[in-house]
Amino acid sequence: MKLYTFFRSSAAFRMRIALNCKGLAYEPLPVSLPEDEHKLARYLTVHPQGLVPALEDGGKIYVQSLAMMEYLEETRPQPPLLPANAEDRAYVRAVAQIIACEIHPLNNLRTLRYVKKNYGLDEEGVNVWYRHWIAEGLNGLEVFIASSKKHGKYCYRDQITIADCCLVPQVFNAQRYRCDLAPFPTIMAIFEECMKLDAFIDAQPSKQPDAA
Incomplete structure (x- = not known):
């Protein structure tokens, strides 16, 4: 593979x-x-x-x-990276898609390059763009997860799922751009629990061969 x-x-x-x-x-x-x-x-x-x-x-x-x-x-x-029943699988997929389909596309490299080049933004202007959309996206995600009554240590109870696989990289990116993450206690608690696990620690950017 x-x-x-x-x-x-x-x-x-x-x-x-x-x-x-x-x-x-x-x-x-x-x-x-x-x-x-x-x-x-x-x-x-x-x-x-x-x-x-x-x-x-x-x-x-x-x-x-x-x-x-x-x-x-x-x-x-x-x-398994998905729950056993259909209702909970739908919840996990929704969390993953909120991140991958709603939050991430507005802040990936090609989007940032485009707004910088075509709208005359300097580096701080790009950062303002990034932080705005991260804050808006994570605010909705925080409410969704917290109100679901389905989260535990992780996005779904105490089981790692594809939702956690998506959440942790998004928080890493937000930290890299110095976003204020204090308003998102549920997200950050899940992030901290995930980052106790080798599967997440070993996958982080600084551990990759091309990070040097």
Whole structure:
């Protein structure tokens, strides 16, 4: 199994966590986003969108982190990253999608590059953009998780799920941009519990071979 990855990509971070939680060995294949390696022809044959991550398994390529985590769940169901019943699976998927589909796209590298170039923003202007959308997104997520009555140590009771795989990288990014996370005590409590686990510790950006 091979994972095309970039150490600071939150989507790739999600996949590293999921693979670690499943106890699956993989070969990391770094793709440098700052150096535009994702736009090179050799990578576009792997992932036509030119995005990371991409997962190679059994000679086939899988893309989009949520789809890849679902693929792992279907092909390697133990230990599970989704709850046993449909209602709780819907809740976990909702948390994951709030992060991956609502929060993350407004703050990923290509979006930040675009607003900086086309709207004349300096570095602080980009940071203001980032912090605004992080605050708005995490505020809704905090209310959703806290009011669900389904969270425990983690997003779903005391079971690690794909929701946690998505939440931790998003908090890492928010910390990197010095966002105020004090208004989100439920999210931060879950983050701190997750970061006690080797699967999360070993997946973090600073532990990756391309972080040097």
